Amino acid sequence: MYLKRKIDEFLVQWKNNKDRLPLIVKGARQIGKTESINHFAKKYYSNIVYINFVLEPKYKTILSDGYDADSIVKNITLLDTKKKFIKDDTLLIFDEIQEYPDIATSLKSFKVDGKYDVICSGSLLGIHYQKIHSNSVGYKTDYEMYSMDFEEFLWAKGYDDTQIADLLKHMILQKPFGQTQFEVYKKLFLDYCILGGMPAVVRQYIETNSFSNTLEIQNQIRLDYEEDIRKYAQGLEQTKIASVYRNIPVQLAKENKKFQYNKLGKNARSREYTGCIDWLKDAGVISICYCLHFPELPLKGNYDENKFKLYYPDTGLLISTLDEEAQDDLRANKNLGIYKGALYENFVAEAFLKQGLGLYYYKKENATLEEDFFVRTKDVLIPVEVKANKNSSKSLNQLISNKNYSDIHYGIKLGDSNIGFENNIYTFPYFCAFLLKRYLKKQN
Known part of the structure; x- marks a missing residue:
């Protein structure tokens, strides 16, 4: 049973924007971030690459060859050959990024590359208290989410x-x-x-x-x-x-x-x-x-x-x-x-x-x-x-x-x-x- 949320409309507007930036959805844990993002992804994309840094810690090595999009995509597919990347029809979801905040530094590269849409999600717990090389200022959109109003x-x-x-x-x-x-x-x-x-x-x-x-x-x-x-x-x-x-x-x-x-x-x-x-x-x-x-x-x-x-x-x-x-x-x-x-x-x-x-x-x-x-x-x-x-x-x-x-x-x-x-x-x-x-x- 999916509960309709206000972020649903925002996500559609985000996708309809031809100049859309990588998106970071922030908020406390258990308010429905992942559920809403996945609901949107299944409805509007034929190919979804989902990575959860808490449940799948092996992906914490995907920046080992640099922050550029091509290197990250290559490393993701090396770790899981079932993950495919289709140009202009792939949504890449990085979930629980408070566990791997450096991934935010790669968003500029994904925007410049332009082949894949990217949504990051994570609780605010810890996000502001871990070292991040760069937060891709000007190359990302932030959305603050709360529990249901x-x-x-x-x-x-x-x-x-x-x-x-x-x-x-x-x-x-x-x-x-x-x-x-x-x-x-x-x-x-x-x-x-x-x-x-x-x-x-x-x-x-x-x-x-x-x-x-x-x-x-x-x-x-x-x-x-x-x-x-x-x-x-x-x-x-x-x-x-x-x-x-x-x-x-x-x-x-x-x-x-x-x-x-x-x-x-x-x-x-x-x-x-x-x-x-x-x-x-x-x-x-x-x-x-x-x-x-x-x-x-x-x-x-x-x-x-x-x-x-x-x-x-x-x-x-x-x-x-x-x-x-x-x-x-x-x-x-x-x-x-x-x-x-x-x-x-x-x-x-x-x-x-x-x-x-x-x-x-x-x-x-x-x-x-x-x-x-x-x-x-x-x-x-x-x-x-x-x-x-x-x-x-x-x-x-x-x-x-x-x-x-x-x-x-x-x-x-x-x-x-x-x-x-x-x-x-x-x-x-x-x-x-x-x-x-x-x-x-x-x-x-």
Whole structure:
């Protein structure tokens, strides 16, 4: 059972580009990179040469005669005479390139040679921490892949682009959803939050129409991530990196969700852990939301690198870290709000990340003003509040009404409520968060 992914369309567009460059598909492990690439390859190429550097370590010698395409092809066919190369109809797939990153240096030669298409794939774990002679700048295309977003989950459940376009239309026209529509999408959204977007988890859910064994799969994925930390991280950094990764759920559960190093250990200091956080971010297993210096445009460069919140890029994996009683409660009652909004906030961060929106928040030094997220159009800064309850939005109102924040004209509130507009605040249900970038484009 193949699950439709957004990379599918990208790969077709890539192939249709006559001047296409070798492609590198990056992302955390088990998000579906290899499955999507192989699905595309079988559909559009009659000849596929697939090499996995983890399962087939013998191919780690194919650069022994140089980085030029002819030498590499010759060495591949020497190692396996069954592998054939047909000019203009061969896709060469190098998988798990974090095990053999030097192969990236050959991409320039394959582009210049022009006889074969090349796609590389690998987890980010370790890619940035091994010596690469050259990364073929200007001769490759990079594609960042994540676990399934809510739209891809809806596709897996049988919903199509027409229904998704209707969701966006409701947002643009400020038309509240009917009761049935609201309840159906709310249930789907809560199921997605608990499951997350790991293809193996979603597939299990679709095939069984239940949560059966999904938690076991999620737990195994997290254990695999930690195993990769031990495999790729160097020396004592392993323990520190694992400590940061495990501590994120604990810190998100606090009222003050700013990441605090002293929660990692009594004598923990930021200088000891900064590289660990960068490592996890590059690995694709955490995302960072930076605190703005001041709520104004531009966003890039207008933030404090030492103040941030950390999230899991897959809310299902975050939920899988909770204790058994919490797991049972969530799966039975779908009540995410009791966890101080941390789970909803993580979901919104995940939705923003997967849309390519930056992650920024703001908290005034005296704690009198705090906002969960910020997005922007061309000329306007928009605060976004995540509400796990029906309480009023004090900070949101203050940001909109105070003339000191001249780049802010209106705000957005995401919550367990229907579409609405009041006091320059647009309200959308959580299940619309994945459409926010498309909605903002319509506001320009």
